[in-house]
Amino acid sequence: MIKKLDTLIDALKAIAEPTRIRILALCRTGELSVNELCDILGQSQPRISRHLKLLVDAGVLEKIPEGNSVFHKLSKLSEGGEIAKQISALLPESDEALLKDNERRKLIKDERANNAAAYFRDNAARWDTLRAMHVDETEVENLILKLVPPEQSGDLLDIGTGTGRMLELYADGAKSREGIDQSKSMLAIARSNLENSGNQNCHVRQGDMYQLPYADNSFDTVLIHQVLHFTDDPARAVAEASRVLRAGGKILIVDFAPHDIEKLRSEHAHRRLGFPPSEVNDWLIAANLKILKMQDLIGDPLTVSLWFAEKSI
Numbered sequence: 502m503i504k505k506l507d508t509l510i511d512a513l514k515a516i517a518e519p520t521r522i523r524i525l526a527l528c529r530t531g532e533l534s535v536n537e538l539c540d541i542l543g544q545s546q547p548r549i550s551r552h553l554k555l556l557v558d559a560g561v562l563e564k565i566p567e568g569n570s571v572f573h574k575l576s577k578l579s580e581g582g583e584i585a586k587q588i589s590a591l592l593p594e595s596d597e598a599l600l601k602d603n604e605r606r607k608l609i610k611d612e613r614a615n616n617a618a619a620y621f622r623d624n625a626a627r628w629d630t631l632r633a634m635h636v637d638e639t640e641v642e643n644l645i646l647k648l649v650p651p652e653q654s655g656d657l658l659d660i661g662t663g664t665g666r667m668l669e670l671y672a673d674g675a676k677s678r679e680g681i682d683q684s685k686s687m688l689a690i691a692r693s694n695l696e697n698s699g700n701q702n703c704h705v706r707q708g709d710m711y712q713l714p715y716a717d718n719s720f721d722t723v724l725i726h727q728v729l730h731f732t733d734d735p736a737r738a739v740a741e742a743s744r745v746l747r748a749g750g751k752i753l754i755v756d757f758a759p760h761d762i763e764k765l766r767s768e769h770a771h772r773r774l775g776f777p778p779s780e781v782n783d784w785l786i787a788a789n790l791k792i793l794k795m796q797d798l799i800g801d802p803l804t805v806s807l808w809f810a811e812k813s814i
């Protein structure tokens with residue numbers, strides 16, 4: 502329920518303009534950067550930035566500044582976001598301008614996904630070396646094993662398994678281990694790694710983390726290690742992970758704390774430069790996951806953050 506009439510009027514005034522209502526329509530399905538909005542809407546950056554400022558000032562959108570980029574999404578911080586959500590339900594989905602925007606959004610999303618896939622294809626063979634450059638992996642892995650001891654991991658799913666390192670870590674103790682990844686090249690390396698180290702009793706398969714090829718309530722443990730910063734809708738990936746988790750099952754997300762190493766975006770296909778704890782907490786809560794622990798492992802220049810949560814019954 503909106504508490505003040507002024508809030509409602511400010512939000513309605515901000516939204517009631519052709520470009521701004523199109524921006525609202527685009528941002529309701531996920532966060533978009535200023536550049537992406539310029540490309541989709543075919544307008545200059547100063548114009549789009551002016552529209553975005555009005556929407557942010559009215560509490561309709563919230564911005565997530567990150568290095569050289571600023572992402573925008575419907576606000577969860579103010580009532581304007583709730584108003585926007587309700588208005589977005591009234592939008593004429595068959596409107597030509599909205600349909601075109603959606604098509605363009607999809608094209609841009611596909612292009613981004615292709616870039617990331619090409620990056621993983623080209624870097625599959627040296628991925629483990631890249632991982633080691635980021636942070637002291639032993640420290641991270643020790644903490645992972647402390648939070649989810651192998652003998653308590655039950656049926657385990659590793660989302661975005663890459664070279665299969667997380668699956669190797671749980672070779673002794675897990676009841677079953679599944680790894681999923683969209684990249685065939687990464688999976689080829691994972692298969693060879695797992696065979697070489699005597700891990701025959703676990704499976705890796707190709708699949709998309711937004712549409713996991715598993716029934717609801719299939720796993721006791723889900724790991725998402727250094728994957729979400731590549732994605733454009735991490736909240737949806739977490740919701741999908743929660744779907745396949747049994748009640749009382751555990752999820753462990755490992756990613757970077759916010760940083761400003763723009764090179765990781767331009768040269769290493771990272772979409773997000775780390776995540777603030779509050780943002781990840783929001784995804785977990787929305788996905789029916791209760792946060793048990795959050796911990797940072799301070800590194801230079803990259804700090805690794807771990808979020809450990811349990812699926813509510």
Ligand SMILES: C[S@@+](CC[C@H](N)C(=O)[O-])C[C@H]1O[C@@H](n2cnc3c(N)ncnc32)[C@H](O)[C@@H]1O
Binds near residue numbers: 682687731
């Ligand atoms: C940085 S690697 C991390 C691999 C592994 N978790 C690790 O820590 O070694 C990220 C992996 O996520 C995978 N990935 C990215 N988007 C994905 C998606 N939509 N569905 C499944 N896997 C995805 C990539 O192919 C890549 O192998």
